[in-house]
Amino acid sequence: MKQIVLEMIAAPSCCQELKDAAQKWLDAADPAAKKAAADALVLELKDDVAPIGHVIEFFESPLGKQKFGEERAAAMAAHAREVQAKGGKWCDCPACSAGRKILDNAALLV
Template sequence: MDKATIKEKVEAMISAPSCCAELKTAGERYLKAIGTPEEKDEAKKLLDEIKMDVCTIDQVIELFTSAKGEELFGKEKAAAIASHAKEVKAKGGVYCDCPACAPGVELMDAAADILK
């Protein structure tokens, strides 16, 4: 993955409403470090944060079928997201496909390019 695409994926990930604060901060720090001596260090930190925050599809299903998921998102929305996640899993999906996790997965897959 080239640097321009990496930058686009990071920007998409951190602008997603589903992006957690820690991942957003790591992404912003990486973007600011591009082209500086700190870039590689911030890239490592970003990848570590992505690995901690990107959810597996099983984690998504577990949350959105739980009482906590219903409490946080409402019964109808939790059920809709759980249903979607089950469809993703049935098609072989391993990770959450939300607007934050999907580019995060692509960035994990491109770790070698990011660390260049």
Template sequence: MDKDLLNYVVEKTNELISAPSCSSEAKEAAQNWLAAIGTDREAAETKKYIDELEADIMPIDSLIGFAESDAGIQVFGADTAKHIAAHAIEIKSAGEKYCDCPACAAVAAILNKKDILLK
């Protein structure tokens, strides 16, 4: 793997791990991938990592639906859920496809390099 690409993905992976909104599954996959860099497990862990990231990234419509739901209100509280939904609608109208929380932003950056990573 190209050193600049590797450094970029490692940086985004560390951002993902430190994001409060990172799921435990994504954090574990990220840590496993980091540990596998330069080993004979790297290709297999890269595939597992990408699969986990694709499963975890929040499509904007799903975020809007969740934030506006009773479950979203229970998780975030009524005021925060309202603000999250409004923000999500705003960024969707600007063309965003995914949530822009720190975890999803890091995941989107990594997935933009997916084809190169999986070579």
């Protein structure tokens, strides 16, 4: 799990809140602190790992276009639609992909 968490933190698409929660989990030493940090990390992951429909909505929204520019936002929305068409349910960016792996194996965090 540690390696997956490190990969997620290193991903350019990983937000600061998720990086912070992941780092707290990495830094936790005793079992009680590790459990609390794992619980906090799982909550943050559930908040941040994006369903593919939300990704499409965001990149097609005025905010998505403003943040990434019309062209980049359109390309990202098109990519997300391809992921969805192939049956993907989640964002496939590096941070979300690692986050899904962590969520799928959350019991291993403690």
